[in-house]
Amino acid sequence: MTHTRQDTFDVAVIGAGMAGMAAALFAAERGLSCIQIGNGGGILFASGLLDLMSIHPLAERRKWGFPFDALAALALEQPQHPLARIDATSVRTAFNAFVAALGKAGLPYAPLGKANSDVLTSIGTIKPTYGVPRSMIAGVKALAQRPPCLFVDFHGLREFSARQIVSTLGDSWPAARFQRLQFPGTEAVPELYAAHLARALENVETRARTIDLVKPLLGDAQAIGFPALLGLEHSVEVHAAFEAGLGLPVFEIPTMPTSVPGLRLLMALEAAVATRGVSRRHHSTVDSIVFDDETATIGLIDSPGGERVVARTVVLATGRFMGRGLVADRGHVSESIIGLPVHQPTSRNEWHQRDFLDPTGHAINRAGLLIDDSWRPLDAAGNPAWPHLFAVGSILAHQDWMRSKCGSGLAIATAWAAVRQITRQLYGDCDKAGEP
Ligand SMILES: Cc1cc2nc3c(=O)[nH]c(=O)nc-3n(C[C@H](O)[C@H](O)[C@H](O)COP(=O)(O)OP(=O)(O)OC[C@H]3O[C@@H](n4cnc5c(N)ncnc54)[C@H](O)[C@@H]3O)c2cc1C
Numbered sequence: 001m002t003h004t005r006q007d008t009f010d011v012a013v014i015g016a017g018m019a020g021m022a023a024a025l026f027a028a029e030r031g032l033s034c035i036q037i038g039n040g041g042g043i044l045f046a047s048g049l050l051d052l053m054s055i056h057p058l059a060e061r062r063k064w065g066f067p068f069d070a071l072a073a074l075a076l077e078q079p080q081h082p083l084a085r086i087d088a089t090s091v092r093t094a095f096n097a098f099v100a101a102l103g104k105a106g107l108p109y110a111p112l113g114k115a116n117s118d119v120l121t122s123i124g125t126i127k128p129t130y131g132v133p134r135s136m137i138a139g140v141k142a143l144a145q146r147p148p149c150l151f152v153d154f155h156g157l158r159e160f161s162a163r164q165i166v167s168t169l170g171d172s173w174p175a176a177r178f179q180r181l182q183f184p185g186t187e188a189v190p191e192l193y194a195a196h197l198a199r200a201l202e203n204v205e206t207r208a209r210t211i212d213l214v215k216p217l218l219g220d221a222q223a224i225g226f227p228a229l230l231g232l233e234h235s236v237e238v239h240a241a242f243e244a245g246l247g248l249p250v251f252e253i254p255t256m257p258t259s260v261p262g263l264r265l266l267m268a269l270e271a272a273v274a275t276r277g278v279s280r281r282h283h284s285t286v287d288s289i290v291f292d293d294e295t296a297t298i299g300l301i302d303s304p305g306g307e308r309v310v311a312r313t314v315v316l317a318t319g320r321f322m323g324r325g326l327v328a329d330r331g332h333v334s335e336s337i338i339g340l341p342v343h344q345p346t347s348r349n350e351w352h353q354r355d356f357l358d359p360t361g362h363a364i365n366r367a368g369l370l371i372d373d374s375w376r377p378l379d380a381a382g383n384p385a386w387p388h389l390f391a392v393g394s395i396l397a398h399q400d401w402m403r404s405k406c407g408s409g410l411a412i413a414t415a416w417a418a419v420r421q422i423t424r425q426l427y428g429d430c431d432k433a434g435e436p
Contacts, residue, residue, distance in 0.1 A: 008310045009035045009279070010426055011419075012298055014286050014337070015317030015325065017042035018408055019393020021269040022415035023315045025101055026094070028276035030423045035279040035309055037286055037300060042323055043269065047254040048228070048261025050109070050131025052095070052409035053083065054116050058400065059360045066115050067130050067409070068092075080398040083406060085373070086413050094416030095409075099131055105275070107268035108236060110137040118143050120225070122160050122255050124168025131408065133261060135230060135239045138223055139251030147222035148175040151253075152214060154183040156192040159256040160227040179217050184209040198229040198260045201238050211245035221248060228252035228261050235264055281307070286337055289314060291386045313388040313422045316369075316377065317415070318395055325395040326367065333367050335395075341380050343370050343397035361400045368397035374425075375418035388425065390418040 010032035013024045016039055027034040052067040056074050064070035068088050075084040083091070092112075099109045109131050110117075116128040117140040132140060142149050151162035162178035169176050183197055184206050200206045214224065224242075230252055231238030242250045254261055273280065281303060288299035298309040318325025318336065327336045333344045344367040345351055351364035369377040369391045376384035377391045392414040394401055401407040 008295055008312060009033045010311065011035075011313050011315060011422060012037065012296065012309055012311035013315045013317055014038060014298070015315075015319060015323065015393070016280075016282060017317065017319050017323055017393065017411070018046065019319070019395075019411035019415050020315070020317035021273060022094075022098055022412045023317055023392055023419055024273045024278045025269070025276065026097065026416055026419040027315075027422070028273060028278050029097065029101075030419060032419075032423065032426070034277075035281065035311065036273060037281045037284050037298070037309065038318070039282050042319060043266040044259075044262045045257035046262045046265055046408075047257070047259060048133045048136070048265055049119060049127065049129040049254065050095070050099070050408040050412070051405045052091070052116070052130035054128040054130075054405040056404060058403050061359050063128065064116070065128070068114065078398070082371075082396045082399055082414050083410060086417050090416060090420075091409070091413045094413050095131065097416070098412045101272040102265070102268050105268035105271040106233070106236060107264050108134040110134055110140075120165065120253050122165070122227070122253055124165035128405065133252070133264075135228070135235060135252045136254070137251065138249035139225055139253060142223040142225070142249070142251065146173045146175065148220040149173070149177075149223045149225060150214075150217060150219070150221040151176060151178040151225045152217075153178070153180050153227055154186075154192060154197065155180055156186060156190055157183075157197070157227060158191060158193060160194070160253075162225070162227075165225070165253070175220075177221075179214075181210075181213050184213070194227060194229040194255050194260045195232065195263060198232040198235075198238075198263075201229065202231050202234050207238060207241055208245070211242060214246060218246065218248065223249045223251065225251050225253050227255050228259060229255070232260060232263060233267065235260075281309075289338055291389070296386070296388065312426060313390065314386075315415075315418060315422070316389065316391040316395060317393045317411075320365075320368065320394045323394070328364075333364070335369065335377075338385070340369055340377050340385055342367055361403045365400045365402065366398055368395050368399070370397050374421045375414065388422075390422060392418045 011027045011034045013036040024036040053070040153162040166176045166178045284300040284303040287301045290297045296314045300307045331348045333342045345363045352362045375390045379385040393411045
């Protein structure tokens with residue numbers, strides 16, 4: 001299905017975090033003409049792991065091995081949660097489409113199954129997640145079986161310590177050991193950054209020298225863990241070269257943000273939307289939207305000549321406080337572009353619990369936009385603010401993605417559901433566009 005693009009886009013996506021990228025990707029895959037506005041800064045902080053849902057209910061800190069079981073419980077117990085509004089088949093389809101697009105853009109993920117996987121973090125704790133980059137998957141297996149394993153890091157590398165990982169694992173993984181190496185050519189450099197090393201490993205000679213440093217240390221190791229820096233644009237090739245050169249499963253461990261996996265994710269998503277024909281204004285910020293009966297006219301700042309974009313539908317994917325979709329003054333939270341009403345505690349005293357670590361989280365982290373069944377944000381009277389305005393991702397109310405560990409799931413699944421709704425609204429033929 002290809003819709004003719006004239007001066008008016010079918011969809012304007014505002015925001016280029018995970019939710020905005022997913023919305024632009026899905027819109028383009030459905031054949032809608034799409035423009036995306038905003039930078040992808042938030043994705044740089046991501047670990048590359050795609051969480052769907054692992055903690056529910058928050059007060060009990062109950063951990064779920066099977067995210068779709070968690071979503072089923074959520075739908076019963078917390079029906080206002082955005083993820084409770086989407087059926088499991090759609091969530092699965094959305095994730096599969098997202099991961100397939102990443103794979104085509106050079107960032108392969110392990111096949112998605114039914115269960116969450118446990119992944120080691122850079123401090124040796126364990127994080128359950130759903131979508132795991134292929135470069136990390138051998139670590140999931142190693143963590144489950146705990147064979148003799150070598151963890152490697154590099155002198156001067158910031159915020160990653162193989163020693164710390166092994167120490168945190170302690171008696172739970174007695175056959176884990178660590179080794180710190182001098183990365184080739186960095187003898188005089190006191191501080192190293194993962195992104196620089198990742199790029200350096202794309203050089204065949206540097207890669208071979210690094211592999212040669214590790215080889216004599218293998219001993220009885222049956223797997224080797226590295227900080228996530230095995231290549232940037234060519235990470236598949238670098239990872240494969242390490243496995244071939246060392247003759248063992250090699251896995252990456254996510255580093256602290258901003259991380260190489262975050263950079264890879266951003267690059268892959270940018271490539272994925274670009275190859276699908278999405279127009280991008282990634283240095284621009286939206287400062288106004290004027291709605292008439294049929295179209296929205298979007299004002300951009302930081303764009304040559306004060307460009308205006310006209311679209312038939314708008315997806316607001318501007319995030320929360322970090323993304324600046326929501327802004328707070330001393331007593332009130334507002335939506336930053338249109339001034340949409342924000343669901344929030346009635347007074348500032350209720351924003352936070354007395355105990356910062358209260359397991360139920362803070363009410364301010366569940367603030368956001370209320371929506372109707374079609375993903376359209378509501379005005380003060382409880383009606384859609386504009387019939388063709390949609391909202392997705394972390395700007396939505398009634399969810400605390402950080403605590404529930406559902407960040408990517410929220411972004412991907414809500415984007416999928418809203419774009420399906422948009423396609424129906426515009427063309428009424430979403431079956432033709434690939435709906436299962
Ligand atoms: C530290 C950190 C760690 C994370 N780790 C994980 C993880 O392990 N697993 C996981 O699944 N997810 C992780 N995430 C990512 C998380 O999934 C997403 O950040 C979250 O879902 C929010 O995505 P979003 O797109 O809704 O909002 P944001 O990421 O906040 O994106 C909002 C976007 O809107 C843009 N914007 C806002 N206002 C305007 C405007 N006026 N004009 C134009 N553009 C605008 C911003 O520039 C930004 O691009 C992590 C995120 C962070 C910050």
